Amino acid sequence: EVTLSQGFYMGKYEITQGQWQAIMGSNPAKFNAVGKDAPVERVSWIAAWQFCNNLGTGFRLPTEAEWEYACRAGTTAAFCYGNDLDASLANFDGGHPYGKGEIGLFRESTVVVGQFKPNAWGLYDMHGNVREWCADWYGIYPTAPVTDPTGPASGSYRVLRGGSWYTNGWRCRSACRGRVGTSVSYDDLGFRVIKILP
Numbered sequence: 001e002v003t004l005s006q007g008f009y010m011g012k013y014e015i016t017q018g019q020w021q022a023i024m025g026s027n028p029a030k031f032n033a034v035g036k037d038a039p040v041e042r043v044s045w046i047a048a049w050q051f052c053n054n055l056g057t058g059f060r061l062p063t064e065a066e067w068e069y070a071c072r073a074g075t076t077a078a079f080c081y082g083n084d085l086d087a088s089l090a091n092f093d094g095g096h097p098y099g100k101g102e103i104g105l106f107r108e109s110t111v112v113v114g115q116f117k118p119n120a121w122g123l124y125d126m127h128g129n130v131r132e133w134c135a136d137w138y139g140i141y142p143t144a145p146v147t148d149p150t151g152p153a154s155g156s157y158r159v160l161r162g163g164s165w166y167t168n169g170w171r172c173r174s175a176c177r178g179r180v181g182t183s184v185s186y187d188d189l190g191f192r193v194i195k196i197l198p
Helices: 017-024 045-055 064-072
Strands: 008-010 131-137 158-161 177-180 194-196
Touching: 008 064, 017 045, 064 131, 064 158
Parallel strands: none
Antiparallel strands: 008 194, 131 158, 158 177
């Protein structure tokens, strides 16, 4: 059981290649042919954290708890859409849907953000497209109720959420956790930012 005591804004979309270029002056993305409105990828946790710092005061990566809260948007099913997922709802390996989702398209790359139905709070691509970095070190969940959890104090891996163009439907579930080292920059790793309310 988690309580979040502080309000925040979360990016409507994953950070795009155009946004990254404007702030960081380069474009590391493999899928740059998709265009400036595709999510930036091949971004390590360290680079994503630096991007947030460059944006200014109040911007940061979401904690894992903040990310899942925003992804679910008040739902309790496997996805913000319900218990089924296929390629009409998100960009993932549609050959491996979830639940009663039909076998569908595997696009084999990112797509422009905002192509699919948003969740109930207007956030797009919370399932699929790129896996999203969270602020937390990866660790075992606490067994007692917690307020504003931030994960372990140290670790070897940072948390990833949301699945990607490369993963199967199971990996795109609201509750599914991934973990990767802070310097890794695969072509399905991206992020979105939050801003804490004053």
